[in-house]
Amino acid sequence: MTAMKNMFKDILQEVMECELADELGYEKSERVSNCECGIKSKNYRNGYSKKTIKTQMGELDIKVPRERNGEYEPKIIGKYNHNVDGMEEKILSLYACGMSQRDIAEQIKNLYDVEISPELVSKISEKIMPDVTAWQNRPLEAVYPFVFMDAIHYKVKENHQYITKDAYVVLGINLDGQKDILGIWIGENESSKFWLNVLNELKTRGIKDVFLFCVDGLTGFRQAIEAAFPNAQIQRCIIHQIRSSTGFVSYKHIKELMADLKKVYQAISEEEAMNNLILFKDKWGKTYPTCVKSWE
Secondary structure, three states: OHHHHHHHHHHHHHHHHHHHHHHHOOOOOOOOOEOOOOOEOOOOEEEEEEEEEEEOOEEEEEEEEEEOOOOOOOOOOOOOOOEOOOOHHHHHHHHOEOOOHHHHHHHHHHOOOOOOOHHHHHHHHHHHHHHHHHHHOOOOOOEEEEEEEEEEEEEEEEOOEEEEEEEEEEEEEOOOOOEEEEEEEEOOOOOHHHHHHHHHHHHHOOOOEEEEEEEOOOOOHHHHHHHHOOOOEEEEOHHHHHHHHOOOOOHHHHHHHHHHHHHHHOOOOHHHHHHHHHHHHHHHOOOOHHHHHHHO
């Protein structure tokens, strides 16, 4: 979660810096600029003010750039706006492999509730892309005991309509127990070939071994893992397993069934889990055979 918050914060800071540069007419590294009339600007950058915003990942402290005249107000986050819930997925998707330049430009425009100029979109793209590319290609550690994969969903405008796309986040836990986002990929046609390309890319960046992959049953992922990391174990994410197996359980039975199911996946030993699974099957097997079979 900390890694994702830092990624979100970095992009947000870069966007605000681009906004201020666009308003002042000169970049941060430049001292002054000439306006169209030829008179030097007397407005300068004037440090930062702190602001705490609320996100889906928790509270986040950002630095809002200021200028001497006090006229700049961030477009991406209004002066009195402290809640950016819903922006996280859009920003994190900018880090995804497989995004075209057009996709990135559209996604930047989608960050705003107001219309922004093509020039500002271009400046933001040019500013953030070197950092994004460096992050996508950075070296990884040789061994990760656990690797998790899940999806974030975001909307992008294509052909004058908004569609939902999936960006798959690969999260690794290293030998020190620290979490690291290994990469993000746009998954349009999930297949064993697609996932094999993803896993081979991770190997190219330095990963030699993974002990356990935790996935949500994505199409073709098991085959890709077995080809790229034949010694790795594969485990279905418990949350996705529960959602998948109880999808067709009647509302009137769900609380009782879940109480019995918890005795299976929260058992302290395999023997206890198997005994509880037998009891679960005897009770619910005829009513919900698909649910029971998925746990067997």
